[in-house]
Amino acid sequence: MIASRRMLLCAGVGATAAFAARSGGAVNAPRAQSCAGPAVDGAFDCAADARAAAARDFGHILRKEPLGVLRPTSVADIAHAIEWAGNQGLKIAPRGQGHSTYGRAMAEGGVVVDMRGFNTIHSVEPDRIAVDAGATWSSVLDATLARGLTPPVLTNYLALSVGGTIAVGGVGTTSSRQGMQTDHVLELNVVTGEGRELTCSAGTNPDLFDAARAGLGQCGIVTRAVLRLVRAPQRVRRYQLFYQDLQALSTDQRRVLSEQRFDQLQGAVLPDANGGWRYQLEAALYYDDAALPDDKSLLATLSDERGAAVITDATYRDDIQAFAKFEALLRQNGHWSNPQPWLFTFLRGADAEQFAGGLLAGLTAADIGRFGRVIYYPLETSAFGTPLARLPADNIAFAFNLVRIPGSNDEAKISQMVAQNRALYDRIRAAGGVQYPVGAFALSPADWKDHFAAKWTLLRDAKRRHDPRNLLTPGYEVF
Numbered sequence: 001m002i003a004s005r006r007m008l009l010c011a012g013v014g015a016t017a018a019f020a021a022r023s024g025g026a027v028n029a030p031r032a033q034s035c036a037g038p039a040v041d042g043a044f045d046c047a048a049d050a051r052a053a054a055a056r057d058f059g060h061i062l063r064k065e066p067l068g069v070l071r072p073t074s075v076a077d078i079a080h081a082i083e084w085a086g087n088q089g090l091k092i093a094p095r096g097q098g099h100s101t102y103g104r105a106m107a108e109g110g111v112v113v114d115m116r117g118f119n120t121i122h123s124v125e126p127d128r129i130a131v132d133a134g135a136t137w138s139s140v141l142d143a144t145l146a147r148g149l150t151p152p153v154l155t156n157y158l159a160l161s162v163g164g165t166i167a168v169g170g171v172g173t174t175s176s177r178q179g180m181q182t183d184h185v186l187e188l189n190v191v192t193g194e195g196r197e198l199t200c201s202a203g204t205n206p207d208l209f210d211a212a213r214a215g216l217g218q219c220g221i222v223t224r225a226v227l228r229l230v231r232a233p234q235r236v237r238r239y240q241l242f243y244q245d246l247q248a249l250s251t252d253q254r255r256v257l258s259e260q261r262f263d264q265l266q267g268a269v270l271p272d273a274n275g276g277w278r279y280q281l282e283a284a285l286y287y288d289d290a291a292l293p294d295d296k297s298l299l300a301t302l303s304d305e306r307g308a309a310v311i312t313d314a315t316y317r318d319d320i321q322a323f324a325k326f327e328a329l330l331r332q333n334g335h336w337s338n339p340q341p342w343l344f345t346f347l348r349g350a351d352a353e354q355f356a357g358g359l360l361a362g363l364t365a366a367d368i369g370r371f372g373r374v375i376y377y378p379l380e381t382s383a384f385g386t387p388l389a390r391l392p393a394d395n396i397a398f399a400f401n402l403v404r405i406p407g408s409n410d411e412a413k414i415s416q417m418v419a420q421n422r423a424l425y426d427r428i429r430a431a432g433g434v435q436y437p438v439g440a441f442a443l444s445p446a447d448w449k450d451h452f453a454a455k456w457t458l459l460r461d462a463k464r465r466h467d468p469r470n471l472l473t474p475g476y477e478v479f
Contacts, residue, residue: 050068057101060340061440092113094473096162102442104216116161128186132224133166137155137158137165145232153178176377185213187204210458218467218473219465233288238282242279245279249376254378256302264284265281269374339406342403343439347392348433349395376398392434
């Protein structure tokens with residue numbers, strides 16, 4: 001038990017939030033079976049095991065079986081499959097590592113495009129990397145660290161696919177100051193719903209570029225991305241600070257964000273042994289070997305329980321890969337394969353403490369699970385520039401995420417959690433908050449129109465231009 005708790009702390013409070021991006025844990029490729037499908041150089045697999053695998057995701061809540069699974073070996077394969085699906089009146093959805101929590105990468109009765117084999121690292125330059133959309137962020141990091149470089153924003157869980165996080169935004173440990181991963185995309189190759197391969201960027205096909213980033217895969221399947229790189233730090237000094245209440249935690253989080261004391265800033269509300277809550281701030285500072293940070297100065301004026309503070313030091317690589325320990329723990333105790341009814345939102349900064357406190361008053365540790373947590377930390381909204389990435393209309397927003405890790409797969413309890421997610425989202429939305437669109441609950445086209453608000457016309461018009469037959473990524477039920 002003690003070892004498990006230590007491992008949970010060492011994984012980092014934002015680690016579980018990494019699953020917010022929609023790709024995830026790989027499965028063994030099932031045996032291919034030929035069937036009537038598109039003419040491709042790769043494989044179109046209708047075998048029962050292949051369809052069953054594509055009907056599941058990390059959430060283990062919904063099950064939607066496709067007609068078949070495409071394993072492309074070229075962009076032309078994807079284009080042919082889209083054209084074929086359209087002619088057959090079928091939907092088609094890309095799937096990275098299958099880490100959605102609510103069936104977003106499924107296509108019931110249609111075609112699922114397994115992007116895992118589409119994973120080549122094409123080039124690494126001093127300020128950018130070109131990579132296929134099926135590559136994981138772990139493989140991206142391996143390639144860039146060899147050159148002393150890193151993406152500015154990395155998800156805590158590095159087994160997510162590049163294309164998967166681009167579809168929703170991509171939130172990571174540095175998002176408080178650096179925005180989303182989509183804010184650091186320089187160029188995309190996309191196969192549209194018309195089967196056309198287009199290159200898009202801020203200067204070329206900008207409408208598609210804006211619709212593909214955080215656009216939920218509605219206008220095209222991303223096949224390649226060019227991502228911005230920065231110099232990687234050598235080491236990371238990590239601080240886990242604990243507080244008696246939410247107000248004290250929030251006050252210190254706001255202070256260190258405004259003063260830009262740290263390179264990473266996150267936080268969490270954790271179930272404690274007595275059925276209540278414990279409040280944690282987690283921050284990290286990057287440095288090089290010759291300049292050890294001054295802990296006293298960095299922690300000055302903060303009101304945490306200093307005797308409980310945990311301060312650790314690691315290489316940048318080891319620190320950013322820390323979530324692997326937490327994943328191993330969940331796999332070992334069986335929690336990894338249980339349903340994961342998560343909820344991810346952003347609260348309006350003006351009254352985040354009061355509103356979050358009201359939400360927490362209606363939750364219990366049982367609603368989260370022993371290894372779960374409520375992610376809670378502030379972000380500067382000015383750092384976010386992706387048009388379709390929604391944040392509250394305030395200078396500061398607070399992430400408020402229920403990372404539920406149930407101890408069983410009790411269907412009735414999971415259904416209750418999904419219903420609770422919807423009720424909480426409605427309260428958050430009414431108070432000026434928004435969702436980060438990876439949560440486990442159903443949304444109607446009207447809900448999505450409300451979610452995108454003034455940017456709805458951007459997505460709607462791009463959908464009409466690039467996917468006029470409404471073929472792509474039906475799991476979100478946007479159109």
